[in-house]
Amino acid sequence: AQSVAQPEDQVNVAEGNPLTVKCTYSVSGNPYLFWYVQYPNRGLQFLLKYITGDNLVKGSYGFEAEFNKSQTSFHLKKPSALVSDSALYFCAVRDGNNNDMRFGAGTRLTVKP
Amino acid sequence: DADVTQTPRNRITKTGKRIMLECSQTKGHDRMYWYRQDPGLGLRLIYYSFDVKDINKGEISDGYSVSRQAQAKFSLSLESAIPNQTALYFCATSDLLAGGINEQFFGPGTRLTVL
Numbered sequence: 001a002q003s004v005a006q007p008e009d010q011v012n013v014a015e016g017n018p019l020t021v022k023c024t025y026s027v028s029g030n031p032y033l034f035w036y037v038q039y040p041n042r043g044l045q046f047l048l049k050y051i052t053g054d055n056l057v058k059g060s061y062g063f064e065a066e067f068n069k070s071q072t073s074f075h076l077k078k079p080s081a082l083v084s085d086s087a088l089y090f091c092a093v094r095d096g097n098n099n100d101m102r103f104g105a106g107t108r109l110t111v112k113p
Numbered sequence: 114d115a116d117v118t119q120t121p122r123n124r125i126t127k128t129g130k131r132i133m134l135e136c137s138q139t140k141g142h143d144r145m146y147w148y149r150q151d152p153g154l155g156l157r158l159i160y161y162s163f164d165v166k167d168i169n170k171g172e173i174s175d176g177y178s179v180s181r182q183a184q185a186k187f188s189l190s191l192e193s194a195i196p197n198q199t200a201l202y203f204c205a206t207s208d209l210l211a212g213g214i215n216e217q218f219f220g221p222g223t224r225l226t227v228l
Contacts, residue, residue, distance in 0.1 A: 006155075032214045036219075043117070043205075043219030043220050043221050044156070044205075044217075046216040046217070051214050092156075100169075100171055101158065101217070102172075103148075103155040105154055106153075106155050
């Protein structure tokens with residue numbers, strides 16, 4: 001079965017600095033990769049996805065992610081962090097051979113002014 | 114997302130009680146999902162449904178059942194609630210696009226506490 005690892009429980013960055021939230025995955029078939037964000041007392045919101053094509057994927061709110069097949073990674077990045085980016089971020093993977101999605105444990109991003 | 118609603122938003126119940134959580138969507142999506150969220154574990158899939166006549170078990174279906182009453186409605190039941198079912202429950206929907214690879218839209222969640 002597919003799986004996702006988010007190695008950092010917490011990431012702290014200063015406002016204006018670049019941010020990276022890490023994600024690695026394991027699948028048997030082609031990976032379909034997603035990033036979601038969860039703000040307090042809200043459901044998850046979709047940020048971006050990689051299905052095929054260009055390894056650099058651009059998404060909502062200035063976020064982007066790079067698919068690296070050799071390293072089985074899909075790290076989320078943003079060139080300049082905002083305080084309002086502070087939230088819980090989830091990476092998710094779906095194996096092309098089956099129908100369910102597996103989520104990582106989540107990384108809490110805190111951006112300090 | 115206001116297009117996916119969940120009721121109730123909060124529920125406190127006792128061990129052994131039967132509980133139903135309801136999800137409705139106005140997005141017109143065929144696919145619906147139930148997840149539970151626990152701190153440090155992320156989201157885990159309980160059940161999913163690709164249309165009214167299709168129900169599938171997810172990663173952690175034991176102790177749960179579901180009903181897809183209509184395209185827009187997907188209910189989750191705990192037949193006899195136990196304390197370790199205390200969690201935040203999310204309903205989600207997705208559209209059936211070509212290739213079937215598409216993002217999910219989540220409801221606001223139901224916080225369930227089993228005493």
